[in-house]
Amino acid sequence: MKAIGYKQAGALERSDSLVDIELDKPTPTGHDILVKVRAISVNPVDYKIRKNVSAADGAWKVLGWDAVGTVEAVGDQASAFKVGEEVFYAGSLIRQGANSEYHLVDERIVGAKPKSISDTEAAALPLTAITAWEMMFDRLDIRKPVPGAANAILIIGGAGGVGSIAIQLARALTDLTVIATASRPETQSWVKELGAHHVVDHTKPLAKQIEALGIGAPAFVFSTNETHTQIPEIVELIAPQGRFGLIDDPAALDVVGFKRKSVSIHWELMFTRSIYGTADIEEQGKLLNEVAALIDSGKIKTTVTEVIRPINAQNLRKAHATLESGKARGKIVLEGF
Numbered sequence: 001m002k003a004i005g006y007k008q009a010g011a012l013e014r015s016d017s018l019v020d021i022e023l024d025k026p027t028p029t030g031h032d033i034l035v036k037v038r039a040i041s042v043n044p045v046d047y048k049i050r051k052n053v054s055a056a057d058g059a060w061k062v063l064g065w066d067a068v069g070t071v072e073a074v075g076d077q078a079s080a081f082k083v084g085e086e087v088f089y090a091g092s093l094i095r096q097g098a099n100s101e102y103h104l105v106d107e108r109i110v111g112a113k114p115k116s117i118s119d120t121e122a123a124a125l126p127l128t129a130i131t132a133w134e135m136m137f138d139r140l141d142i143r144k145p146v147p148g149a150a151n152a153i154l155i156i157g158g159a160g161g162v163g164s165i166a167i168q169l170a171r172a173l174t175d176l177t178v179i180a181t182a183s184r185p186e187t188q189s190w191v192k193e194l195g196a197h198h199v200v201d202h203t204k205p206l207a208k209q210i211e212a213l214g215i216g217a218p219a220f221v222f223s224t225n226e227t228h229t230q231i232p233e234i235v236e237l238i239a240p241q242g243r244f245g246l247i248d249d250p251a252a253l254d255v256v257g258f259k260r261k262s263v264s265i266h267w268e269l270m271f272t273r274s275i276y277g278t279a280d281i282e283e284q285g286k287l288l289n290e291v292a293a294l295i296d297s298g299k300i301k302t303t304v305t306e307v308i309r310p311i312n313a314q315n316l317r318k319a320h321a322t323l324e325s326g327k328a329r330g331k332i333v334l335e336g337f
Helices: 044-052 119-123 126-139 161-173 185-194 206-213 227-237 256-261 272-276 283-296 313-324
Strands: 002-006 019-022 032-042 067-074 086-089 102-106 110-112 150-156 177-181 198-200 218-223 243-246 264-267 304-308 331-335
Touching (some): 032 086, 032 313, 067 102, 110 283, 119 304, 119 331, 126 264, 150 161, 150 206, 150 227, 185 198, 218 227, 313 331
Parallel strands (some): 150 218, 218 243
Antiparallel strands (some): 002 019, 032 067, 032 102
């Protein structure tokens, strides 16, 4: 089968950073299903791993943690899907990724593809939707108010992949006032289109901008990138006893300032359930089915902004380059081998 892989971690400019390869078609066992991949999307985790993690024992490492496709075969303990059914999912960080014609994935972290949208539109959703959902509803518990705080959430990095879906989920499933950050006219327009009530500029001091809105101190802050640069502002603007969450990987994070306000701090990694095989691993499959229902009912929409065809090393390098620039809006999807 066709796939895209690499052996040595390093910069994208290397000629062997991403290579078109041939691998054996895998066979599903246990809870696994084999998916014939039709579309994939690219996330920051792809380029971070490509830059820092080499393949083991001379094998090929395949990236890719968003996929849409058709079930080709099922393992002996798999019962959720039948051959021929359409699915979408984000896979597991500790297994080969979905940048391949066929891909093995545990059925418990897989959802039925939304019926009302295309493969490319669906491929943009799984990883970011799981991340946003788990952060807001499992970690920050945004349905539980903070006494005396503004019933509001500040989403830092609102125009990125996770921010784009977080805005929509917060609007569709809660009565929170949604404040998103964006710094360029096109990204500010994008987050307003997605449903943000207010937009502030993360290149300028956030606390004064939030105060100027006149709604009070937000109960919740969800930071998706460059968190270390915003900590002093977040400490100032968040409500006492508020809840703060982040998903990026700062080299260091000074959280001492949160103590005075008794702010709780939450980190989200959507791969935790699949890495550790947690007792509630099937919650990700259920979550994706709920996301599909929200899509099919028109309550939220896809966040794909660019589609590249076909799926090959050259086009995947283009997508990695855009993400590494830090200027991506929404999601980049590749379709068809």
